[in-house]
Amino acid sequence: MKAWLRLLRLDTLRLTRSTGVAVSVVLFLAIGIYAAWRGGRNIEAAASSAVAAETAYQDQLEYLLSSYPPSTDAGEVLYYLAFPAPQPSLPLAALARGRTEVESASLRIRLLALEGQLYEHETVNPTLAAAGDLDLAFLLIGLLPLFIIALTHDLVSSEREGGTWNLVRLFARRRRLLAPKLAARAILVGVVVAVPVAVAAALAGFRPDGRAAWAVALVALHTLFWFALCLGVASGRRSSTANAMILVGTWVALTLLAPAALSLANAILHPVPEALELTVRQRQGYHEAWDLSKAETMEVFYEDYPEWSGRTVPEDVFTWAWYYAMNHRGDQAARDASRAYRDVLREREAWARRWSRFVPPLAAQLALDRLAATDLGAQLAYQDAVRRHHERLKTYFYPIFFDAAPIDAVEWNGVPAFEPAAREESPVRAGLPAAAALLLASILALAAGLRTSAPRAD
Amino acid sequence: MGLRNALLVARRQVGAVREDRYVVFLLGLVIALGVVAVLGARHHAASEAEQRARYQAMVERQWVEQPDRHPHRVIHYGFLVFREEAPLAFFDPGVGAWAGTSLFLEGHRQNTANFGEARHATGMLRFGRLTPAAVLSLLLPLFVVVAGFASVSAERERGTLRLLLAQGATPAQILAGKVLGTGAVAALAALPVGLATVAIAGSGAVGPVSAGRVAGLAAIYGAYLAGWVLLTVLASSFRASSRSALALLIAVWVALCVAAPRLGASVAGALHPLPSRAEFTHQVELAMNEVGDSHNPQDPFFRSLRDEYLARYDVASVEELPVNWGGVVSREGEAVSSRIQEEQQRDLVEGQRRQDRVLSWMGFISPYLAARDLSMAVSGTGPEAVEAFRAQAEAHRYDIIQRLNDLHISEIRYENDRAQRLSREHWAEFPTFGTRPPPLGGTLAARSLSLSALSLWILLPLLGLGLARGRLARVGLERSGS
Numbered sequence: 001m002k003a004w005l006r007l008l009r010l011d012t013l014r015l016t017r018s019t020g021v022a023v024s025v026v027l028f029l030a031i032g033i034y035a036a037w038r039g040g041r042n043i044e045a046a047a048s049s050a051v052a053a054e055t056a057y058q059d060q061l062e063y064l065l066s067s068y069p070p071s072t073d074a075g076e077v078l079y080y081l082a083f084p085a086p087q088p089s090l091p092l093a094a095l096a097r098g099r100t101e102v103e104s105a106s107l108r109i110r111l112l113a114l115e116g117q118l119y120e121h122e123t124v125n126p127t128l129a130a131a132g133d134l135d136l137a138f139l140l141i142g143l144l145p146l147f148i149i150a151l152t153h154d155l156v157s158s159e160r161e162g163g164t165w166n167l168v169r170l171f172a173r174r175r176r177l178l179a180p181k182l183a184a185r186a187i188l189v190g191v192v193v194a195v196p197v198a199v200a201a202a203l204a205g206f207r208p209d210g211r212a213a214w215a216v217a218l219v220a221l222h223t224l225f226w227f228a229l230c231l232g233v234a235s236g237r238r239s240s241t242a243n244a245m246i247l248v249g250t251w252v253a254l255t256l257l258a259p260a261a262l263s264l265a266n267a268i269l270h271p272v273p274e275a276l277e278l279t280v281r282q283r284q285g286y287h288e289a290w291d292l293s294k295a296e297t298m299e300v301f302y303e304d305y306p307e308w309s310g311r312t313v314p315e316d317v318f319t320w321a322w323y324y325a326m327n328h329r330g331d332q333a334a335r336d337a338s339r340a341y342r343d344v345l346r347e348r349e350a351w352a353r354r355w356s357r358f359v360p361p362l363a364a365q366l367a368l369d370r371l372a373a374t375d376l377g378a379q380l381a382y383q384d385a386v387r388r389h390h391e392r393l394k395t396y397f398y399p400i401f402f403d404a405a406p407i408d409a410v411e412w413n414g415v416p417a418f419e420p421a422a423r424e425e426s427p428v429r430a431g432l433p434a435a436a437a438l439l440l441a442s443i444l445a446l447a448a449g450l451r452t453s454a455p456r457a458d
Numbered sequence: 459m460g461l462r463n464a465l466l467v468a469r470r471q472v473g474a475v476r477e478d479r480y481v482v483f484l485l486g487l488v489i490a491l492g493v494v495a496v497l498g499a500r501h502h503a504a505s506e507a508e509q510r511a512r513y514q515a516m517v518e519r520q521w522v523e524q525p526d527r528h529p530h531r532v533i534h535y536g537f538l539v540f541r542e543e544a545p546l547a548f549f550d551p552g553v554g555a556w557a558g559t560s561l562f563l564e565g566h567r568q569n570t571a572n573f574g575e576a577r578h579a580t581g582m583l584r585f586g587r588l589t590p591a592a593v594l595s596l597l598l599p600l601f602v603v604v605a606g607f608a609s610v611s612a613e614r615e616r617g618t619l620r621l622l623l624a625q626g627a628t629p630a631q632i633l634a635g636k637v638l639g640t641g642a643v644a645a646l647a648a649l650p651v652g653l654a655t656v657a658i659a660g661s662g663a664v665g666p667v668s669a670g671r672v673a674g675l676a677a678i679y680g681a682y683l684a685g686w687v688l689l690t691v692l693a694s695s696f697r698a699s700s701r702s703a704l705a706l707l708i709a710v711w712v713a714l715c716v717a718a719p720r721l722g723a724s725v726a727g728a729l730h731p732l733p734s735r736a737e738f739t740h741q742v743e744l745a746m747n748e749v750g751d752s753h754n755p756q757d758p759f760f761r762s763l764r765d766e767y768l769a770r771y772d773v774a775s776v777e778e779l780p781v782n783w784g785g786v787v788s789r790e791g792e793a794v795s796s797r798i799q800e801e802q803q804r805d806l807v808e809g810q811r812r813q814d815r816v817l818s819w820m821g822f823i824s825p826y827l828a829a830r831d832l833s834m835a836v837s838g839t840g841p842e843a844v845e846a847f848r849a850q851a852e853a854h855r856y857d858i859i860q861r862l863n864d865l866h867i868s869e870i871r872y873e874n875d876r877a878q879r880l881s882r883e884h885w886a887e888f889p890t891f892g893t894r895p896p897p898l899g900g901t902l903a904a905r906s907l908s909l910s911a912l913s914l915w916i917l918l919p920l921l922g923l924g925l926a927r928g929r930l931a932r933v934g935l936e937r938s939g940s
Contacts, residue, residue: 020705020709024709031721034721034724038728041728045731046734048734049734049735049736049737052733052734052736052740053736053740055740056736056739059740059743059744059747060747063747067757084736086736098581098584099576099581102556102574102577103577104734104735104736106734106735106736107736108736108739116562119572119573120570120735121558121570121571121572121574121577121735123733123735123738123806124732125727125732125809125813125814125841126553126554126556126557126574126841127553127723127810127813127814127817127840127841128723128726128727128817129553129576129723130552130555130556131719131720131722131723131817131827131830132584132586132719132723133584133720133723133727134720134721134723134724138584138720142585143712143716143717146708146712150705150709161701239701240701241700241701242480244701244704244708245604245704248600248708252597252600255585256585256586256596256597257588257597259582259585259586260585260586260587260588260592261494261498261588262582263580263582263583263585263587263588264498264499264502264588265498266579266580266582267502267575267579268498268501268502268505271505272578273509273513275573275577276509276510276513276540276559276560276573279538279560279562279572279573280513280516280517280538283535283538283562284520287531287534290527290531291525291527318876344578345578348578348579348580349580352580352581352582356582361585362582362585365581365582365584365585366580366581366582369581374581375580375581376579376580376581
């Protein structure tokens with residue numbers, strides 16, 4: 001045991017004294033801490049965006065109430081008012097940013113037809129988004145394997161090429177020689193993973209809950225996969241150069257090619273004309289109503305809100321009840337297209353999940369996004385929450401519209417607050433399939449590597 | 459004589475690559491991927507374009523088929539426009555996926571373009587996209603590295619470098635030959651992608667593509683890959699062993715092509731943060747509240763406008779004005795609100811351009827960024843194409859809305875204003891929308907940073923090779939002396 005520890009210390013020292021290793025450790029830690037800091041900043045930015053939506057509502061309300069006489073129809077003022085619908089982000093979003101760069105989690109919703117308002121982009125700069133974003137997940141899933149490859153591809157071959165292998169083999173069995181070398185590398189990799197994750201945890205306030213535990217487990221399992229793969233390849237009798245080329249080639253295939261090819265296939269297999277369809281339909285559904293009799297519009301409104309069917313609106317004058325019913329007609333017209341749109345997105349998500357199981361980095365990344373609620377599924381859940389909120393708001397204000405009440409009759413403090421989408425999915429459901437896939441992939445990689453490189457009379 | 463020696467070395471290098479089964483396998487893989495990328499991206503771009511064209515036609519038809527309507531009604535009916543991608547988007551989709559595709563144009567407000575492709579994509583998209591441009595800019599350099607890392611070092615390790623020198627080849631000829639040989643292999647790998655792209659662009663199936671743009675792309679990728687060939691041979695000639703040359707080159711590739719773009723984008727975002735959508739719309743509202751609202755007759759701005767009109771036409775009330783006062787309010791209100799929103803929007807775009815400039819400077823570190831920047835500029839899929847669409851759509855919006863307001867002023871009487879309707883014949887008189895892409899010259903002129911970065915990317919390794927030439931000879935002599 002003591003000899004083992006001595007070997008471990010020796011290997012660790014030898015590793016850290018190599019300039020290449022030292023430089024890459026320092027670089028990796030620096031970028032890691034930077035990414036952790038950025039992750040924390042992104043969380044703060046999301047929070048201040050939520051505050052802005054709330055402040056904008058208060059400012060707008062104050063402005064409208066002060067510039068319109070109190071006898072104004074509430075419907076007129078409500079035409080302008082945008083209600084905040086901020087979805088708080090999970091601390092884990094600092095680790096895996098997912099799609100939050102593109103999508104707003106602090107929508108501001110007016111009482112008008114909703115379908116035209118649900119799909120606002122964030123103020124993202126497409127140039128930056130196209131270059132890709134650097135979050136900790138990218139570093140740990142995308143780049144860390146290269147660091148592992150650099151450390152382990154010559155585990156055996158360097159000794160052989162240095163001429164020391166036969167010498168050391170005289171004193172110990174193969175496994176006893178490899179174990180401390182591997183342990184030294186695992187410690188080094190552990191450090192470059194743990195430090196930035198700890199920084200991110202401190203900055204973003206990770207709670208030690210099931211989600212965080214699964215996230216850590218997934219990163220660990222993904223790291224294990226690459227160690228297994230490297231060990232499998234490195235134990236063969238190939239040269240260091242050949243090992244490096246095989247491992248980097250595998251990395252390119254798994255981290256760049258497979259995801260890119262799957263993305264393209266997903267987009268081709270599941271087209272989304274519904275996105276444009278629902279936009280066109282909502283606009284037509286609302287505007288056609290201006291050229292129909294008011295009774296016709298109200299008739300379809302009563303289909304969804306039978307409780308109001310006793311209240312008719314006059315044909316010859318403008319009423320806000322009719323105006324908002326026309327807006328509802330727009331949403332109604334877009335309903336099928338909108339549902340179809342969401343169905344296609346869910347299909348894309350399910351398809352991506354299914355195929356990601358065969359590509360370890362993808363499995364880990366998509367599961368991390370899921371745990372951090374920054375994936376497509378979370379975005380759809382948020383949109384559903386906004387739909388429910390819009391419905392609650394309409395229900396709150398319909399009595400005021402039908403009574404043609406003035407603004408001073410509105411109880412502004414009683415306006416329903418946004419209820420964020422619940423994180424219903426248990427962390428186990430998000431993490432377990434990917435974890436199992438990673439574990440299986442690790443075993444297969446190791447077994448395949450060791451089988452093809454079964455030590456002959458070494 | 460010199461050229462002959464260089465060509466001999468080049469042929470020798472190609473032969474060495476041909477014998478390496480691993481490299482031949484990779485060559486096949488790169489070519490296959492390139493072809494798949496061209497076909498896949500072409501298919502995808504075509505179906506997207508077809509979709510947009512179909513809906514654009516539908517919206518135009520719906521516009522002229524409108525019944526008799528009050529012009530202000532039509533101002534709210536508005537118009538939908540869809541962003542067309544440039545013909546070469548199948549080769550390099552640029553930033554298009556992250557910019558919106560459908561934009562609703564209506565009175566009183568500037569909407570944002572929605573439904574960018576990235577909106578419909580899963581988390582996979584963050585790993586990158588399989589496009590012909592990505593194959594050339596990301597994968598081919600790695601292939602060049604694998605094909606050339608041993609070009610000089612293997613000769614040295616086998617002792618044949620000394621033989622070559624002894625047979626009368628100068629170090630410069632050897633290096634030139636290695637560059638030519640590795641370059642030939644790289645060209646072979648890039649050729650199928652290039653030919654497929656030219657064939658599709660030339661067929662006219664994607665829309666008119668000027669020969670200048672195709673030549674521009676060839677020049678950009680030629681220069682970019684030449685830089686990689688030079689760097690690879692350079693590393694191979696000054697590193698002690700093939701193995702350490704490979705390690706260095708792979709590290710450089712990871713740093714320049716994988717890490718630097720993301721780090722650059724992240725730093726650009728950190729240096730020049732943009733307001734979020736919620737913050738931005740809040741700012742716009744605050745600015746708008748200061749000037750008031752054309753729908754609100756109590757508003758001070760419109761009260762003073764009324765006094766001005768009453769004085770100009772020397773009448774006592776708006777009812778007596780020879781023009782429709784409601785339309786005037788709407789037109790002036792539109793002018794003011796458009797100006798304010800456009801100012802805010804320009805600020806936002808200016809913020810994005812500041813971020814872009816940070817990324818352009820990063821091009822001096824990462825030639826991948828420089829080549830990518832130039833590639834999307836020439837393909838017509840860069841940020842300026844997105845901004846051109848936005849600005850032109852806004853101009854179109856303003857034009858349509860003010861035409862409608864003018865109709866409101868001249869064709870609709872003031873009394874009983876909202877009960878009147880304009881004959882539907884008017885709708886066909888409105889112009890339709892078509893994007894005018896920014897011209898290539900201007901797009902490239904704005905990219906002096908990336909152009910100089912790409913030039914440096916060739917010049918620096920060339921300089922390095924010049925220096926390595928002397929060392930190569932010394933290494934050869936040292937070896938022969940030992």
